[in-house]
Amino acid sequence: MEKSLDKPLIPPYLALLLGVVAVSTSAIFVKLSHAPSPIIATYRLVFSVVLTLPFLLWNRGALGEIGRMGKKVWQLCLLSGAFLASHFLLWFESLNYTSVASSTVLVTLQPLFAFIGGYFFFGERVRPLALTGGLLAIVGSFVIGWGDFRVGGMALWGDFLALLGAGTVTGYWLVGQYVRQHLSSFSYTLVVYSATSAILVAYDLVLGYPLAGYPAADWGWFFCLALFPTLLGHSIFNWVIKWLNTTTISMGILGEPIGTAILAYFILGETVTLSQWIGGLIIIAGIYLFIRYNQASAKGVTPVEPKATAAPEKLA
Template sequence: MVQPTDKPLIPPYLVLLFGVLAISTSAIFVKLSDAPAPIIATYRLVFSVVLTLPLLIWNRGAIQEIGRMTKKAWWLCILSGAFLASHFLLWFESLNYTSVASSTVLVTLQPLFAFIGGYFFFQERIRPLALMGGVLAIVGSFVIAWGDFQIGGMALWGDALALLGAITVTGYWLVGQFIRQYLSSFSYTLVVYSVTSLLLIGYDLALGYPLVGYSAQDWGWFFCLALFPTLLGHSLLNWVIKWLNTTTISMGILGEPIGTAILAYIILGEVVTLPQWIGGLIIIGGIFLFIRFNQPASKGVSANEQRTPATEKPE
């Protein structure tokens, strides 16, 4: 993929680092809440939309931009929202059958699918040393979870759900990589989060999960999930994906278990084990190699020549 020529106000890799740190808080807040997993996912997105809507007062152009979106852009945003909703549901559901470590390590396999998606959809090529760094970081994830990795029985079903969660979140980033070349981060995020919220509410109603009746503490954790890992995490990554591709975003997210382990030690008093230390160092080394040598070449015409703007007159 040919990167956009306009320069971001903030270095993209700095934004990626901050976004990954914010995402690292997700598992902590989920663990602190006593609400059912689908409800946690639902209000994480609903509150994100509620917190975003007032910003329309200072971003009137976003209303016009959304109104000019083509049918193709709307369908892509709906597809992105479906991928994101599926990711949350599959990941949270997998935790009912397999261990947290097993589920997390399988979800973080998303760079493998990002390599494939980037190759087929954006003709991206990864340099050998960058690819080696990607593989090294994935190995580090397995080192962290090795002692708790479950195989067999219902755990195998949970592992399959987690793997599907990795595929769906990769689809979410790939769609975002495409449409963010022509749609602003604010408009894209608002539309996709709204779609995801509606899909998750429909899922809750279909399965009979009550939407009310939770403790004040749970509502506080819902708010924290919306503010930190979503608005300061996913939303920032939606912004930076205009300059960094899906593979790079996925590689950066491999650092999430490190941040989560540190926060779990500080907030929950969980002990950081030797495999977590070793795996964390391997992940950091792998990410460094990938970022240092990740200069994918593109073939064919430029991205701007290949794509149709998302805000032309509706088809």
């Protein structure tokens, strides 16, 4: 998808839309699997790495690029992998205690963290109308999940885990926004997914989760999680974050509850309520306002840069 670091091959906003559709399947596959949450997260990433490796045959320059990575880039990629591993562990575990709608709504509150992180780390300022659109989309997310929130008991614990998952995945996007200015999406994705897989496997071994002995159906869901929401979702976001910042990607991901609610209706038999339809329309309106009036989009699609970006040769 990326011939150079300077010019996108396809429109970034179209790529963002495709990625959002793909990640909408994530909660569904997690719910369908009966394996422990850490195992689901582990094999989602392990299978993603396995499916990515054959593409080295068509992108042999990536090996050289990875070999030239300096200490700082490796450290940042490991940090990104740690954020991603934490996100999957927290979110998948939350689905054991609360509903798909509640968990998905809370974990997609990433813009709240992205607004803050983008300002402090990249000096980004959001136009008032764009900020209004962002807040409107967040309100729409709560409208979708409001009737499904169960306050108290273990459901509240699940909601808390999902909220932590939103914070950790925002850290993952912020690190990626910086590193992707100096590293191709394929190399970045391969290194980060490999680091995430290693962290998750170590987590399983330390806590005694068995790595084998699961039903054939679970292995199928692991594969689906790797193929659709990861390779066709997160990997697209890793590519597009070269041109769209963390806040914009987080805003786009607010559309995930819409897709998840529709899929949950057809696959899990969950009801799509009037409030979910209304919330979905509010989210769409909010995302439109944000993209329409966001300062970056008003100036055209250009690579985002941190406030103090080291020269590529210092990072590589």
